[in-house]
Amino acid sequence: xxxxxxxxxxxxxxxxxxxxxxxxxxxxxxxxxxxxxxxxxxxxxxxxxxxxxxxxxxxxxxxxxxxxxxxxxxxxxxxxxxxxxxxxxxxxxxxxxxxxxxxxxxxxxxxxxxxxxxxxxxxxxxxxxxxxxxxxxxxxxxxxxxxxxxxxxxxxxxxxxxxxxxxxxxxxxxxxxxxxxxxxxxxxxxxxxxxxxxxxxxxxxxxxxxxxxxxxxxxxxxxxxxxxxxxxxxxxxxxxxxxxxxxxxxxxxxxxxxxxxxxxxxxxxxxxxxxxxxxxxxxxxxxxxxxxxxxxxxxxxxxxxxxxxxxxxx
Numbered sequence: 001x002x003x004x005x006x007x008x009x010x011x012x013x014x015x016x017x018x019x020x021x022x023x024x025x026x027x028x029x030x031x032x033x034x035x036x037x038x039x040x041x042x043x044x045x046x047x048x049x050x051x052x053x054x055x056x057x058x059x060x061x062x063x064x065x066x067x068x069x070x071x072x073x074x075x076x077x078x079x080x081x082x083x084x085x086x087x088x089x090x091x092x093x094x095x096x097x098x099x100x101x102x103x104x105x106x107x108x109x110x111x112x113x114x115x116x117x118x119x120x121x122x123x124x125x126x127x128x129x130x131x132x133x134x135x136x137x138x139x140x141x142x143x144x145x146x147x148x149x150x151x152x153x154x155x156x157x158x159x160x161x162x163x164x165x166x167x168x169x170x171x172x173x174x175x176x177x178x179x180x181x182x183x184x185x186x187x188x189x190x191x192x193x194x195x196x197x198x199x200x201x202x203x204x205x206x207x208x209x210x211x212x213x214x215x216x217x218x219x220x221x222x223x224x225x226x227x228x229x230x231x232x233x234x235x236x237x238x239x240x241x242x243x244x245x246x247x248x249x250x251x252x253x254x255x256x257x258x259x260x261x262x263x264x265x266x267x268x269x270x271x272x273x274x275x276x277x278x279x280x281x282x283x284x285x286x287x288x289x290x291x292x293x294x295x296x297x298x299x300x301x302x303x304x305x306x307x308x309x310x311x312x313x314x
Contacts, residue, residue, distance in 0.1 A: 008053035008076060008114055013106030015099045016056050016063045024103035026111060031100045041066055045073035055110040055117070057082040067120055078110065078117040085109060126188040127217055130181065134214035137177045138255050144170045181210050194220070197306050203267025203274070203299060211259035212303060220307030227304040231256055233297040257296070264295040274298055 015022040017036065023044070024031045034040045048054070054070055054077045056063045063079060070077040089105045110117065123131070144167060150156055151163040185195045191213060198209035212219055218230065228234040231253060268278040274295050281291035 006050075008051060008110075010048075010052045011107045011110040011114070012048070012052055012054045013103040013108070013110060014054060014056040014063075014066060015103040015106065016059045016066060017099070018062050021056075021066060022099040022103045024100065024107045026104075026107045031103060033099075036062065036065060038065055038069065041069035042072070045069040045075050048073065048075045050074055050076065052076065053078065053110050053114060053117070053119075055080055055106050057085050057106070068122070071120070071122060077120045079120050080106070080109065080117075123217065124190075126184055126191055127213070130184050130191065130210065131214040131217075133177050133181050133184070134210055135255070137174060137181070140170050140174050140177070144174070178207075182206070185210065185213075194307055198303055201267075201299070201302060201306065202271040203263045204303065205263070205266075208259045208263045211256060215253055215256040215259070219304050220309070222304055224301045224304065227300055228297050231260065231297075231300055233257070233260070233293065233300060260296040260300060261292065264292050264299055267299050268292065268295050271299075 010025070010027045012026070013024045019036055020033050021036050021041075022031065022033050034044050048070075052075055054066075054075060056066060056077070056079060058079050058081065067077055067079060085102075085106060088109045089102070092105075094101065094105070122128075147163050147166050147170070151160055151167070156163060185191050194213055195206075195209045198204050198212055199206060204212070216227075216231065219227065222230065225234065264274075267274045268291075269275060277298060278291050278295050281294055282288065286294070
């Protein structure tokens with residue numbers, strides 16, 4: 001989760017690794033390395049104050065201890081999209097690549113982007129658990145597909161029995177995770193309310209609702225353009241001179257896009273407004289996949305609107 005805070009006056013970039021974090025402080029121009037351990041991070045955070053903004057990249061969880069230490073010390077922090085940091089560094093034509101250079105670039109990114117950088121807040125515990133379960137389920141589904149494909153290969157005959165055991169084990173784990181997801185959505189009142197709203201939309205079932213809640217926690221707090229862009233469903237023009245190619249979508253959260261794709265396949269057949277919308281696009285000459293992506297975008301916008309807090313009647 002994120003929140004807006006007051007502008008900072010001191011900017012600190014952190015290049016996070018598994019065991020160590022390289023820190024650049026633009027107020028002093030100094031670079032140092034600290035251990036990625038709670039005790040070291042607590043001492044580091046204690047030397048900062050609320051006038052600082054500490055920025056790090058999302059690194060698959062290695063940044064979690066740093067963010068928690070900063071939160072405990074009331075030091076504002078922002079967890080940046082690694083792709084945005086890389087694009088920022090490339091914009092200067094920098095050829096060198098070291099942890100110290102990256103930390104310095106992150107601090108510069110923090111200073112130049114400060115007004116647009118939301119401050120990090122910890123996720124709701126139930127939502128964090130839901131996210132971990134949903135991501136693990138996606139990992140297991142990918143493994144199941146890979147092992148199933150390998151099992152069908154002629155060369156797999158000597159190990160087919162082992163692959164069968166693996167597939168059976170993965171199937172049990174997926175089932176157990178789905179039961180745990182269902183239990184969380186039932187036990188958490190906010191998540192249950194949102195899941196009920198999402199599953200009331202034709203095309204969105206239990207699994208897609210869980211994916212949306214876990215992988216796009218911002219849903220319901222965005223406008224339609226922000227929602228589409230965050231999911232990687234905003235169309236981008238490709239025009240140069242006389243060439244004007246099809247607009248295309250790019251980026252976004254891949255697991256979320258897969259979930260929305262499957263939901264759109266159902267919505268094109270059953271949703272009272274999206275089915276006519278889909279058929280109209282086809283009648284106008286749009287390619288089927290282009291029409292499906294448009295349905296995905298519409299479906300996400302509908303979900304975002306339904307989860308948006310409703311104004312209280314006086």
